Amino acid sequence: MSEIVPSSVAPAMRGPNDYKSDVKPVWCPGCGDFGVVNALAKAMAKMALEPQDVAVVSGIGCSSRIPAYMASYGFHGVHGRALAAGTGLKIARPDLTVIVTGGDGDGYSIGGNHFVHACRRNVDMTYIVMDNRVYGMTKGQPSPTTEPDWDSKLSPEGTGLREFQPLVIALTSGANFIARGFTGDPNGLADLIERAVRHPGFSFVEVLSPCVTFRPEQKEWKKRVLPDAFKPTADLTRAARRMLRDTGFDLGVLYAGERPPYAPRGPRARRAPSDLEARFAL
Amino acid sequence: MQHAQSPGAGQTARSVSVVLAGSGGAGVMTAGNMLLEAAAHAGYYALMTRSSGPQIRGGEAAAMLRIACEPVECMEDQFHVLAAVDWENVQRFNAEIPLGAGSLILGDPDQGEPPEVFVRSGCTRVALPLKKLAKSVPEGRPNMVLLGTLAALLGLPEDAVARAVEKTLGKRPAALAPSLAAVAAGRAAAADIPVRFPLAPPPARGTPRWLLTGNEAAGYGALKGGVRFVAAYPITPATELLEWMSPALAQVGGTLVQAEDELASINMAIGGSYGGVPSLTATSGPGLSLMVEALGLAVAAEIPIVVVDVMRVGPSTGIPTKSEQGDLNIAVHGLHGDAPHLVLAANSVADCLGTTQWAVQLAESLQTPAIVLSDQFLGQARAVVDRPAAIAAGTGRLTADAGAPGYKRYAVTENGVSPMAIPGTAGLAYTADGLEHAERGTPSSQATDHFAQLDKRRRKLTSWNYGALWADVEGDAAADGAIVTFGSCTAPVREGLARAAADGVAARLISLRLLAPLPAGQLIAALTGVRRVLVIEQNQSAQLYRYLRAECDLPGRVTSLHRPGALQFSPGEIHRHLADWSRA
Numbered sequence: 124m125s126e127i128v129p130s131s132v133a134p135a136m137r138g139p140n141d142y143k144s145d146v147k148p149v150w151c152p153g154c155g156d157f158g159v160v161n162a163l164a165k166a167m168a169k170m171a172l173e174p175q176d177v178a179v180v181s182g183i184g185c186s187s188r189i190p191a192y193m194a195s196y197g198f199h200g201v202h203g204r205a206l207a208a209g210t211g212l213k214i215a216r217p218d219l220t221v222i223v224t225g226g227d228g229d230g231y232s233i234g235g236n237h238f239v240h241a242c243r244r245n246v247d248m249t250y251i252v253m254d255n256r257v258y259g260m261t262k263g264q265p266s267p268t269t270e271p272d273w274d275s276k277l278s279p280e281g282t283g284l285r286e287f288q289p290l291v292i293a294l295t296s297g298a299n300f301i302a303r304g305f306t307g308d309p310n311g312l313a314d315l316i317e318r319a320v321r322h323p324g325f326s327f328v329e330v331l332s333p334c335v336t337f338r339p340e341q342k343e344w345k346k347r348v349l350p351d352a353f354k355p356t357a358d359l360t361r362a363a364r365r366m367l368r369d370t371g372f373d374l375g376v377l378y379a380g381e382r383p384p385y386a387p388r389g390p391r392a393r394r395a396p397s398d399l400e401a402r403f404a405l
Numbered sequence: 406m407q408h409a410q411s412p413g414a415g416q417t418a419r420s421v422s423v424v425l426a427g428s429g430g431a432g433v434m435t436a437g438n439m440l441l442e443a444a445a446h447a448g449y450y451a452l453m454t455r456s457s458g459p460q461i462r463g464g465e466a467a468a469m470l471r472i473a474c475e476p477v478e479c480m481e482d483q484f485h486v487l488a489a490v491d492w493e494n495v496q497r498f499n500a501e502i503p504l505g506a507g508s509l510i511l512g513d514p515d516q517g518e519p520p521e522v523f524v525r526s527g528c529t530r531v532a533l534p535l536k537k538l539a540k541s542v543p544e545g546r547p548n549m550v551l552l553g554t555l556a557a558l559l560g561l562p563e564d565a566v567a568r569a570v571e572k573t574l575g576k577r578p579a580a581l582a583p584s585l586a587a588v589a590a591g592r593a594a595a596a597d598i599p600v601r602f603p604l605a606p607p608p609a610r611g612t613p614r615w616l617l618t619g620n621e622a623a624g625y626g627a628l629k630g631g632v633r634f635v636a637a638y639p640i641t642p643a644t645e646l647l648e649w650m651s652p653a654l655a656q657v658g659g660t661l662v663q664a665e666d667e668l669a670s671i672n673m674a675i676g677g678s679y680g681g682v683p684s685l686t687a688t689s690g691p692g693l694s695l696m697v698e699a700l701g702l703a704v705a706a707e708i709p710i711v712v713v714d715v716m717r718v719g720p721s722t723g724i725p726t727k728s729e730q731g732d733l734n735i736a737v738h739g740l741h742g743d744a745p746h747l748v749l750a751a752n753s754v755a756d757c758l759g760t761t762q763w764a765v766q767l768a769e770s771l772q773t774p775a776i777v778l779s780d781q782f783l784g785q786a787r788a789v790v791d792r793p794a795a796i797a798a799g800t801g802r803l804t805a806d807a808g809a810p811g812y813k814r815y816a817v818t819e820n821g822v823s824p825m826a827i828p829g830t831a832g833l834a835y836t837a838d839g840l841e842h843a844e845r846g847t848p849s850s851q852a853t854d855h856f857a858q859l860d861k862r863r864r865k866l867t868s869w870n871y872g873a874l875w876a877d878v879e880g881d882a883a884a885d886g887a888i889v890t891f892g893s894c895t896a897p898v899r900e901g902l903a904r905a906a907a908d909g910v911a912a913r914l915i916s917l918r919l920l921a922p923l924p925a926g927q928l929i930a931a932l933t934g935v936r937r938v939l940v941i942e943q944n945q946s947a948q949l950y951r952y953l954r955a956e957c958d959l960p961g962r963v964t965s966l967h968r969p970g971a972l973q974f975s976p977g978e979i980h981r982h983l984a985d986w987s988r989a
Contacts, residue, residue, distance in 0.1 A: 146847055175831045180676070190836045191847060196828040197836030198679055201702050204672035207664065211676030212828075214662050215634040215684065219828055240665035393658040396628040403615035403625070405445050405789070
């Protein structure tokens, strides 16, 4: 087994910029995802996390490029499987702060099954989804959160499908912390991320992150969002009822539950493998 | 063909094969396991495989055993005894239970006649009133009566049988006395049976012996190799490997998590290994198909990972409970792009241990995925084996120390292996990436970076010294013919070759343990002076034969013996083929 070298660097006063890498993002000017880098860096600075003790994990898509833009450890894996990679990392290395990131296509379409089971499993990590209701990297196809009548080359005159409801799915699947933020409000978003990271168990932050290139009409989101519309509750029924009148632009913490995070069960020990040989010996 | 026959009066056999069959709940598996343990306690080597009907629970079942004076890793051509508690649907196992004129069928006359397919062999039939005998003992059960009878026919000592019964029923003392009484009743009834199959005296005890399945051996090998994190999704016939590892990992400070599907299990394992903890998952063909994209990520991002593929009959759902070597192609060629990785194959129940351990060591040293090919036969067979010899410790993962200035995760090094920073190490933060990258790990679409990284990823595999474990090379080194095989074909080939040798057919036997990267140089060297090469494998399309022909220039006349799975090769089948081959 490899030796894990513990951090020996004394905690220092770091500013948000110390949590960003020197890699230049591939994103279009005006992309909402810049706001998530800023908010994430701000939250990390506020919590005074050691960059080497944080791992940012992602799948594929525009927003999934984010690990390389942070100064922490990063993992940029395959499409849709970020939550699985993050789950394995956190269970194998419970000492790390694991933040899984991605977009609506990655998380709700190809990775939808993992989203449901990550909520159920309630591993102590945070999942930030930058939702722009479009596949941006492949240049403008409808995602699960796209409006049914949104016209595109791949689905002319719209998909006709009803939108995926991430917060409802998270709530019914067992996520322990559920919030919605907006990239146009980096301070509010940083605060939500900080609360999500601090909250035990699986924390889900849905971030409205406009795609100015393929969904330029989303520039108007700043006029539609309703800051602090959700009031945090640990009552599942109240949270569920609140979602019945969600506009899709209600911001804040919807739910902060008290379910204990995932932990391995059953008797445990630290014996040498050779102690197990007695099972086979005649 | 070697026909099953009872030895003449006063004679003994060095190998005896028996089947216990019956409908679900009749307890033939319990009795079979006890017979296996009794043989082990008596000092014999033994092997047991099991077959059951398509029902999830219940349904007909057969425990197939071979007990011998020498280590045995495959079944014989025919069974000496077919013993049934009842005959319900037992004819379904016809193809798996070949009998001969010298065989014995034991059945309870109150359960009807043996199926015609078995009787046709011309074997001896003996009625054994199992149910009546069981009723003569309070709480007695027919399967325990049968155990007593079979043990007597084989000449297994009473105390060895009692020890096996006590071990199984130790937690149910109320069942112990009736079971032992039923065994005694069965033993007494054997006195009236005219044919017997007494085993020769057991061999001297040298190396301590173990009793285990290939799946358990693979699980233990993984732990010995350093695996401390497993992500699991159940699939026949790999499930038992994962089930064995779950409590075992907890005992050695590791963790197993059940995933929602194989896409999750492989990515969880990659995540755990990225965190610095040697990680593994196990699956079978359908699961491996789902995992290949992530295996490519592990190649590109240089993250060690081990996947044990317990092969079953494919394609698609195929026959989940039967063995086939049909996954060689996907294991070697399944990844998109140029994705060099490791493929290893275990060639016996015991070798599942060493090969899996070696796979973990290689994956860690070379920072790449390793696929271990096992199969249903090896994985689910339970065998008495000599304690496997230990293999040398691995070199471990090359990690980077905190604060190394100008750290480059994917630095192009001479042997291709670059120090890996483990999260938590200060000053070395990088992003592991499936995107092609520059040495630092930053995404790159430059051809120069692509060439350099492709080259380093291949170089680390091709420049490694794999040592002597690449294959088991046996047989007559002076022979001008050679057989190349892998996996569970090895045992019947070895036994068939031994029989052929008695007819004057000599050949070298090379059982490949390292399949990718193919150690072509070592293989060609092992074939020096050979004029005929025969490649033997269990699949329809001769996957190993085609792979070897593509990768290296095999000497002389090269032919292939291949057929699909469900039924293992028998030693007799190999023997017959070798007779033709040697004349050709």
